[in-house]
Amino acid sequence: MSKAPRASNGPRPLLEARNIVKTIGTGAGELHILKGVSMDLRPGELTLLMGPSGSGKTTLLSILGCILTATSGELHLAGHQAVGQSSEDLAEIRRQHVGFVFQSYNLFPTLTAIENVLVALDVRDARSLDPMETAAEALKSVGLSHRMHTYPSKLSGGEKQRVAIARSLAGRPSVVLADEPTAALDSENGKAVMELLAEVAKDPTRAVMAVTHDHRTLHYADRIITIEDGRIVGDDRSPNHKGPDNGAASKKKNVAA
C-alpha cells in the first residue's frame, strides 16, 4: 500500500477520492454506476450522502470503505492508496481505518452485545490492556452498559444499531461509514442513532459519512453530498458549519432541528 501525498493546507482529509469510476458488465450489458466521483472526508465532520435509489450511493460507500474496488480513479484512505490493491490489502485497510454501521445491524446472533464488540477488536488484532474493558467502555459510551451480555435477539432495533456503532468504534477507526443507519428504526430510535453518529463525528481525528434517504437526519449533518446517476450533483455545507479550519468542536451548536 503506497502512501498518499500530504495535503498542503487545512486539516488533512482522512479520505480522498478522485475521479472514481465503477463499471460493471461488458459490451451491451456494460453499466456505468459511478462516472467520475471526486470527494473527500475531513476529520470532525458528519457527511450525509444522499440520492435517489440506483444513484450509486451504496456502491460509492462500498468503494470508499474499501469493500469494492473502483474500475478507475484514486482513493486514499488514511494515507493509503486503495485502488488496485489486493483483497487482503483492502481488508487490512478496512481493519485498521474503517468502521462500518450497517442498515440491518449485521450483529452476530450467536454472540452477546459485548462479544460482538470484541469481534471487531479481535479482527483488528487490536491489543488492549483489557479488551473486555475496552469493549465494555464502547458499549457504555452508547448507553448500553446494562445490555452487555444480552443477545441481539433480545435487543430492540435501536439497541442493536447502538451495539453496531459501539462495534464500529471499538477499533478506533479514522473513518466511520454508515449505510442507512436509521432506515430500520422508528423515528425516536433513528433520532438517537443520528445523535450518536453526530457525537462520534465530533472527534477531530475521525470522519463520519452516512448514506441516508431520511430527510429527518439532515440537521445533524456538517455536509451533505448529493449523488445522482453516478455523479455528485451537490456538495453543501450546513449553514452553521464553520469549515474545517474553524474547528470541528463547535460546528453543530447552532444547527437547526
Add this chain to the structure above:
Amino acid sequence: MMKKIAAGAGSAAPAAQGKVIKMAPKIAYRNLFHDRMSLLVTLIGIVFSVVLVAIEVGLYKGSENKIATVLDKAPADLWIVPFGTKSFDDPSLLIGHEKYAALSTPGVLKAEDMIVSFSAWRKPEGGKKTFILVGLDWANGGTRPWSIDEGEVDDLNLPNAIAVDRSYFKDLGIEKKGDYAEINNQRAQVTAVTKGIRSFTTLPYGFTPIATARKFTGANASQSTYVLVTLEKGANLEAVRKSLADRLQGAEILTHDEFTRRSINYWMFSTGAGLALITGMVLGAIVGVVIVAQTLYASTKDHLNEFATLRALGASASYIHAVILIQALLSAVLGYAAGMLLAMLAIYRLSVRVPTLTIVMTPKIAAYLFALTVGMCVFAAITAIRKVTRIDPAGVFNR
C-alpha cells in the same frame, strides 16, 4: 453518554501492547452449537465413520497379528526359507543341509530348525481336519511354545505329544487335555493346551517338538521348513545374507521383517481379504467426509451473512478460514470421543460374542484414528472454505 464517545474513541493512535481475546474459537463454537440438529447430524456422521473405520482397522490389525503370530514369537535375524515361499503358512521342505551351512557361515551365532506342515488330524469320533503342524526346536535353545494354558512345555516331550489351542477343540473333535487323535495316521495325544493362538486361516496350529514333527511328517532328521538364523553381535547382516544366499541356491534368505511383510502381503492382498477390510475403511472415511462436508457447508451457508460481515470488518481470509476449521476440529473432537467410546464398546461386545474374531485396538491405533478424524473433518471443511473465499463483503449492504 455522548461525551464519553468523543473521549473514549477519540484517538486513532494504536493502543498500548496488551491482551487480545481470540473470538474465532467462540464464533466457531457458537455457530456449531447454534443449530443443534445440524450438529447432531454432523456428529452422527463422524461417529458412524469412526466406529466403522475403528472396527475395520482393528480387524485388519488383528488379521496382521494372526498372520504373524508364530513369526512374532520366533525372533530371528534371518530366515532361510524354501525358494518361492509365499507366506509362513505356505510350507515346503528345505533340502536338509541348510542349518549346518548356516552354522558354518561367519557371523552366524546360532541356527534353529522349524517345521511347518499341513497335516491331517483325524478326530477321535471320526472325521478329518487339516491343521498346521509346527515343530519347534526348544530343546536346542530354539523357540519355546508359548501361551500354554494347561499342561507344561515339558509334557510335549512325551511321545507323539502335541499342544493345540483351546479355541479349536470343537474343530478338532476333542474336549480336553489328554484326548487322543491321529496325525497323518499316527496316534497323537494332546498333552498341553494353548490359549489365544489362532491362525489367519481356518486351519488350527498344533505345536510339537521338532523331532515329533519330523516323525509325523516323514521328514528326515536334518530336514526342516525354515532355518532361523541369529547373528553374532556386530555381524553385518547383509554380508551374512549374501554369504548364505551364495551357498544355498534353492533357498531364499529373508530378514524377519521381510518374511513377516511377505506373509501379510500374501494373505491380505493376494487373497483379497485385506482389500475388503481396506475398502470398508475407505468407505467409512468417505461417508464421514461427505456427511461432515455437507453439514459444514450448510452451516457456513446459514452463517454466510456473518462471514460477510467479518470480511467487511476487515477480517483476513485466514481469520475466516480459522473459524471454519475450528468448527471442523470441534466436530472432529466431539465425534471422535463419542465414536471411539462406541467403537470400544462394539469391540468388547464382539470379542465376547465371537471369541475367534480378533479386533485389535491399541493407543497407537486410537491416536492414528484421531489424526484421521481430524484430517477427515479438515478435508470436509474445504468446500465450506471455498464458499466463504468467494464471499462478496459488499453483500452486507444488501441484507
